[in-house]
Amino acid sequence: xxxxxxxxxxxxxxxxxxxxxxxxxxxxxxxxxxxxxxxxxxxxxxxxxxxxxxxxxxxxxxxxxxxxxxxxxxxxxxxxxxxxxxxxxxxxxxxxxxxxxxxxxxxxxxxxxxxxxxxxxxxxxxxxxxxxxxxxxxxxxxxxxxxxxxxxxxxxxxxxxxxxxxxxxxxxxxxxxxxxxx
Amino acid sequence: xxxxxxxxxxxxxxxxxxxxxxxxxxxxxxxxxxxxxxxxxxxxxxxxxxxxxxxxxxxxxxxxxxxxxxxxxxxxxxxxxxxxxxxxxxxxxxxxxxxxxxxxxxxxxxxxxxxxxxxxxxxxxxxxxxxxxxxxxxxxxxxxxxxxxxxxxxx
Numbered sequence: 001x002x003x004x005x006x007x008x009x010x011x012x013x014x015x016x017x018x019x020x021x022x023x024x025x026x027x028x029x030x031x032x033x034x035x036x037x038x039x040x041x042x043x044x045x046x047x048x049x050x051x052x053x054x055x056x057x058x059x060x061x062x063x064x065x066x067x068x069x070x071x072x073x074x075x076x077x078x079x080x081x082x083x084x085x086x087x088x089x090x091x092x093x094x095x096x097x098x099x100x101x102x103x104x105x106x107x108x109x110x111x112x113x114x115x116x117x118x119x120x121x122x123x124x125x126x127x128x129x130x131x132x133x134x135x136x137x138x139x140x141x142x143x144x145x146x147x148x149x150x151x152x153x154x155x156x157x158x159x160x161x162x163x164x165x166x167x168x169x170x171x172x173x174x175x176x177x178x179x180x181x182x
Numbered sequence: 183x184x185x186x187x188x189x190x191x192x193x194x195x196x197x198x199x200x201x202x203x204x205x206x207x208x209x210x211x212x213x214x215x216x217x218x219x220x221x222x223x224x225x226x227x228x229x230x231x232x233x234x235x236x237x238x239x240x241x242x243x244x245x246x247x248x249x250x251x252x253x254x255x256x257x258x259x260x261x262x263x264x265x266x267x268x269x270x271x272x273x274x275x276x277x278x279x280x281x282x283x284x285x286x287x288x289x290x291x292x293x294x295x296x297x298x299x300x301x302x303x304x305x306x307x308x309x310x311x312x313x314x315x316x317x318x319x320x321x322x323x324x325x326x327x328x329x330x331x332x333x334x335x336x337x
Binding site: 008009011012013022024025037038039040041042043044045046047069115116117118119120121122124125126128129132133136174175 | 194195197198204207208211212230231232233234235236237238239242245301302304305306307308309310311313314317318320321322324325326327328329330331332333334
């Protein structure tokens with residue numbers, strides 16, 4: 001048996017250890033994505049037990065969007081695809097040609113969404129997203145036109161002003177009981 | 183034999199520990215970054231849909247998460263394949279929502295309570311039925327700020 005411990009163990013060069021450590025650190029920093037929670041922000045209407053008062057609204061001011069259990073859209077009585085929804089909604093809200101079947105003015109416009117219980121959530125969110133996008137684009141355009149600046153760089157008061165000029169009103173009706181998958 | 187037993191009279195050299203702190207810090211940073219990510223195990227499928235009009239939820243402590251989706255494989259025998267609601271780390275029914283919200287609310291100082299957001303993390307393939315029921319319960323519980331969780335649509 002050879003005697004151990006008598007020989008000098010070779011020294012490990014630890015000088016580059018720090019470099020390796022930093023390399024790993026940087027690698028992990030780059031590859032791990034911190035999961036930030038993003039989403040479409042919505043304010044739900046408060047609940048009340050009483051029957052809501054039925055407000056009479058002119059049909060020209062209401063932009064009704066129906067999404068059925070087959071994920072098809074019916075916008076103001078006509079079938080439409082999700083792709084055209086944004087442009088169509090923008091035209092309806094602003095009514096640049098002053099047509100008498102579109103909103104009198106942006107503050108009067110109301111968007112009404114109604115879906116089935118069997119509607120896919122994906123489709124529903126897409127529709128909601130498009131309508132919200134329509135409003136965001138209109139506000140952006142308004143900001144550019146009047147102040148020459150992007151909406152997000154405007155001061156709080158100006159943003160509030162534009163928001164009150166083009167208010168986002170999305171009303172959601174109780175869904176109908178079609179096609180829920182059970 | 184003599185060749186091998188020759189002693190030099192020196193102590194065994196030590197491995198340098200100068201870089202040990204670096205390694206430890208690296209590990210520390212890594213775990214700090216990773217551990218805050220998910221506080222509850224997902225028991226339902228959760229593939230959120232794409233959207234473009236996104237808002238970031240800034241304060242994590244002010245957010246409560248409601249997961250809706252089909253139970254994952256290993257829970258299907260027990261809970262079936264119907265979409266289910268998951269609150270915290272367990273399957274729940276709609277009627278558990280008020281208690282869940284109240285628990286979260288009471289853990290926060292009063293000042294911050296109006297800023298509470300509910301994040302609805304709903305799988306894209308779920309039908310609106312259960313989502314509507316959850317929304318209605320949220321409205322009844324006075325939790326009106328809701329965020330439909332979504333991913334940024336790749337261009």
